[in-house]
Amino acid sequence: MQATAVSSSNLRPGIAESGVLTTTDYPLPLAYSGLEVIRRNRSVVAFQPEKIAIAITKAFLAVEGQHGVNSSRIREQVAQLTASVVEALTRRLPGGGTVHIEDIQDQVELALMRSGAHDVARAYVLYREKHAEQRTAETSAADIVPSLQVEVDGQRQPLESLALQDVCREACAGLTDVDAELVWTQTRQNLYDGIPLTAVRQALVLAARTLIEREPDYAKVAARLLLSHLRLEVLGLAVNQAAMAERYADSLGEFIAAGIAAELLDPRLKDFDLPRLGQALLAERDLQFDYLGLQTLYDRYFLHIDGRRIELPQCFFMRVAMGLALNEIDREARAIEFYRLLSSFDFMCSTPTLFNSGTRHPQLSSCYLTTVSDDLDGIYQGIKENALLQKYAGGLGNDWTPVRALGSRIKGTNGHSQGVIPFLKVVNDTAVAVNQGGKRKGAVCAYLENWHLDFEEFLDLRKNTGDERRRCHDMNTAAWVSDLFMQRVEENGQWTLFSPVDVPDLHDKFGPDFAAAYVHHEAKAERGEIRQYKQIGAVQLWRKMLTMLFETGHPWITFKDACNLRSPQQHVGVVHGSNLCTEITLNTSADETAVCNLGSVNLPAHLSERDGNWQLDADKLQRTINTAMRMLDNVIDINFYATPKARNANLRHRPVGLGLMGFADCLQRMGLAYASDEAVTFADRSAELLCYYAYQASTELAEQRGRYSSFTGSLWQQGVLPLDTLDSLAEARGGLLETDRGAHLDWDRLRQRISQIGMRNSNCVAIAPTATIANIVGVSASIEPIYQNLYVKSNLSGEFTVVNAALVRELKALDLWDEVMVADLKYFDGSLAAIERIPEPTKARYATAFEVEADWLIEAAARRQKWIDQSQSLNLYVAGASGKQLDHLYRLAWRRGLKTTYYLRTLAATAMEKTAGDDAPTRACSITDPDCEACQ
Incomplete structure (x- = not known):
């Protein structure tokens, strides 16, 4: 349908006034008390959400006509759109405040685009532009208010316009294609007489955001x-960038003293040579931040007292570094080394470490993996441990396979078990009740082997229908799948479900030993020696798994035998599941809670240009990894452990998880499309370097500090490295492993060195999602393809426009970056596919996640997996998913030797209505998750 501009004649008889449709037709949200609207003449009026409904209805009227607007479908859509706009505004200002009318209209436009009502959105945009032009033409000098009064501590004083314009000019210094006067002009639109001074500072930030x-x-x-506003909040006075070099030297000591006095910081921090550390702070590194990164730190990471931040960015990084250097011999030198690495953005610790390092409760670990035993004490002890571990920002993975199935006999009472499902409901509600220190939502994932008799009901946990007492809407689930099951699927064979109380040995077996024991138990069942079991076609169960995965996003598919046969720690235990994000593969038992400490290398920061070509700087990467591994190893000894089982396991095995982020950014800088052999090769090469230097660094730490205590008997000690374990996996599968074995570095030399010296850490590498720390650093998340080239990101810190800067630079070079291109990108949801004037090679390089065939994601992941001693968080993006396609992808993942997969992200049904002709697919994710880059 051709978009129609909204004219004044369209709108003259307002909808409400005409009697055709009134605001009583719309159930509006009530949580908007305290909001006020700044009109264009700077008067302030009460927020009236019913006017939003009227404006949206008028936009529909321009496109659909009177008959269409009167339809129940449109009425319902208008109500939903109005509610979403009001929710967005109140989420941004939960305590009330002022919002400019232009901001409201921006939200209306965004809501129309997100809903797929693109023609209506286009009509609305044209209407806004036309009236903006009219207002500009009608504006005279007399309409401009010459001066405004601001409120400071209850007193009114003139607005210092010149000083604020200086702030704008300093913010724009050294940047290209930005205009300080434009920022100030945009800010003026949001000011009104009597506005609080803090609101003026916020208005500056909001103006630049738009x-x-x-x-x-x-x-x-x-x-x-925002930095200027933060300095005023922390220091109590406005300090410009030039003065901060000297001011930072003093502010560190002031911050440490205030933090200790408020019982936030570890008192041992005062024992550092604070003047020396203060002199090491680099004020210029404050200028590296993008808005999303600094706002995220401001909202969620910087320490505060009664809501007032006491931490500046470089003090924050030094506080984290000091916390990690507490046990070092030369603490100051190491703290400065750690600080320089963090503040350069070359490496970033995980969120729990950033939250808690240097504080009185240094819970620095990211992931905890537990096994729940089959008795009431063990079950509720496991739930209690979940709450304790989660309190200080730990993500949880629970292995529930040992718990007997529904209907199994309880020997002590001669009754029958209710199975796993009711206990998982308690786990779900505990995760809701105990969030992560009040800073982010609690998160847990339950793992169950797919031979468990409760497994079919486990698949239904995330459904929106059925008995709510047997549903878990707030927790994640994952299937722990054996090679034997996958082989039965390939053969279209039968599969048997058991209660673990009848087959207790299966839980601790893997590979050929599991297959032999499983077949033995099947024979016993056929002879009547096991009474409680069920047979089902393997393909039937596989299809149900994939169906639930498509419909609910769960369970994630993870592969038990690849995780165990390639684990360097087979001699001390079994991997019974993974963590919340499926990258950790560590042993668990009733006596050990596995713990992993994470951090990620910023891969684009290690690219260097030579003769016009970009490539990884191996020397810099090695230096970064050496320091990063030391920091991660230090976490183990400094960490606050909520349970003895976690402490004992972590000190015994000392696992860490070094990862990477910014993979897609590297490809774009190198001019490579994600869907290409060259990108797969880069995935291989970058992972080889990452792992080689990580294993080498752990060996050097072992030489300095000693081996981890369970090293003897490990694959490391036997000279078997992760690359070598592919042979074991292929042999166990009877050759059903299709993966590349090529290598470029001197692994023989490293293998010999590890055998002689040992390793400091049982596990070294795991690629986590990095959703939040990638925001802080300003790079693409983890190994993800780009989600969209322009979109609005919503998370706990608010809503943020995200635009692909690399694409903008290329379009500028092609003389294609203009207002029309911005409008096209917004209209086509960040996709280039339907924009005809963009060259095809550019479209290929900047293809969005749903435009990249998921096979390429798996191929790149397989190349990484051959080097990694743990796993990687691998999301799969599928447009127009079918059962046949999902079957192909997950079988391919298994055949390529992947250990785990994470979310399956698919387009919502409504998003598939558009085609690449006049319209383009809406890039809407069907899953809403706090760690999803698409949905944040």
């Missing part, structure tokens, strides 16, 4: 304006 979609460097402008 310009990010036009020019990515406004993200840095917004960050610097």
Whole structure:
């Protein structure tokens, strides 16, 4: 349908006034008390959400006509859109405040685009542009208010416009294609007489935010304006960038003293040579931030007292570094080394470490994996441990396979078990009740082997229908799948479900030993020696798994035998599941809670240009990894452990998980499409370097500090490295493993060195999702393809426009970056596919996640997996998923030797209505998750 501009004649008889449709037709949200609207003449009026409903209805009227607007479908859609706009505004200002009318209209436009009502959105945009032009033409000098009064501590004083314009100019200094005067002009629109001074500072930031979609460097402008506001909040006075070099030297000691006095910081921090550390702070590194990164730190990471931040960015990084250096011999030198690595953005610790390092409760670990035993004490002890571990920002993976199935006999009472499902409901509600220190939602994933008799009901846990007492809407689930099951699927064979109380040995077996024991138990069942079991076609169960995965996003598919046969720690236990994000593969038992400490290398920061070509700087990467591995190893000794089982396991095995982020950014800088053999090769090469240097660094730490205590008997000690374990996996599968074995580095030399010296850490590498720390650093998350080239990201810190700066630079070079291109990107949801004037090679390089065939994601992941001693968080993006396609992808993942997969992300049904002709697919994710880059 051709979009129709909304004209004044369309709108003259307002909908409410005409009697055709009134605001009583719309059930509006009530949580908007305290909101006020700044009109264009700077008067302030009460927020009236019913006017939003009227405006949206008028937009539909321009496109659908009177008959269409009167339909129940449109009425319902208008109500939903109005509610989403009001929710967005109240989420941004939960305590009330002022919002400019232009911001409201921006939200209406965004809601229309997100809903798929693109023609209506286009009509609304044209209407806004036309009236903006009219207002500009009608504005005279007399309409401009010459001066405003601001409120400071209850007193009114003149607005210092010149000083604020200086702040804008400083924020724009050194950046191209940004305009300080434009930022100030945009800010003026949001000011009114009597506005609080803090609101003026916020208005500066908001003004720069609105310009990010036009020019990515406004993200840095917004960050610097927020930085100015933060300095005023922390220091109590406005300090410009030039003065901060000297001011930082003093502020570190002031911050440490205030934090200790408020019982936030570890008192041992005062024992450092604070003047020396203060002199090491680099004020210029404040200018690296994009707005999303600094706002995330401001909202969720910087320490505060009664809501007032006491931490500046470089003090924050030094606080984290000091916390990690507490046990070092030369603490100051190591703290400065750690600080320089963090503040350069070359490496970033995981969120729990950033939250808690240097504090009185240094829970620095990211992941905890537990096994729940088959008795009431063990079950509730496991639930209690979940709550304790989660309190200080730990993500949980629970192995529930040992718990007997529904109907199994309880020997002590001669009754019958209710099975796993009711206990998982308690786990779900505990995760809701005990969030992660009040800073982010609690998160847990339950793992169950797919031979468990409760497994079919386990698949239904995330469904929105059925008995709510047997549903878990707030927790994640994952299937722990054996090679034997996959072989039965390939053969279209039968599969048998057992209660673990009848086959207790299966839980601790893997590979050929599991297969032999499983077949033995099947024979016993056929002879009547096991009474409680069920047979089902393997393909039938596989299809149900994939169906539930498509419909609910769960369970994630993870492969038991690849995790165990390739584990370097087979001699001390069994891997019974993974963690919340499926990258950790550590042993668990009733006596050991596995713990992993994470951090990620910023891969784009290690690219260097030589003769016009970009490549990884191996020397810099090695230096970064050496320091990063030391930091991660230090976490183990400093960490606050909520349970003895976690402490004992972590000190015994000392596993860490070094990962990477910014993979997609590297490809774009190198001019490579994600869907290409060259990208797969880069995935291989970058992972080889990461792992080689990580294993080498752990060996060097062992030489300095000693081996981890369970090293003897490990695959490391036997000279078997992760690459070598592919042979064991292939042999166990009878050759059903299709993966590349090529290598470029001197692994023989490293193998010999490890055998002689040992390893400091049982496990070294795991690639986590990095959703939040990638935001802080300003790079693409983990190994993900780009989600969209322009979109609005919503998370706990608010809503943020995200635009692909690399694409903008390329389009500028092609003389294609203009207002029309911005509008096209917004219309086509960040996709280039339908924009005809963009060259095809550019479209290929900047293809979005749902435009990259998922096979390429698996091929790249397989190349990484051959080097990694743990696993990687691998999301699969599928547009127009079918059962046949999902079957192909997950069988391919198994055949390529992947250990785990994470989310399956598919397009919502409504998003598939558009085609690549006049319209383009809406890139809407069907899954909503706090760690999803698409949904944050």
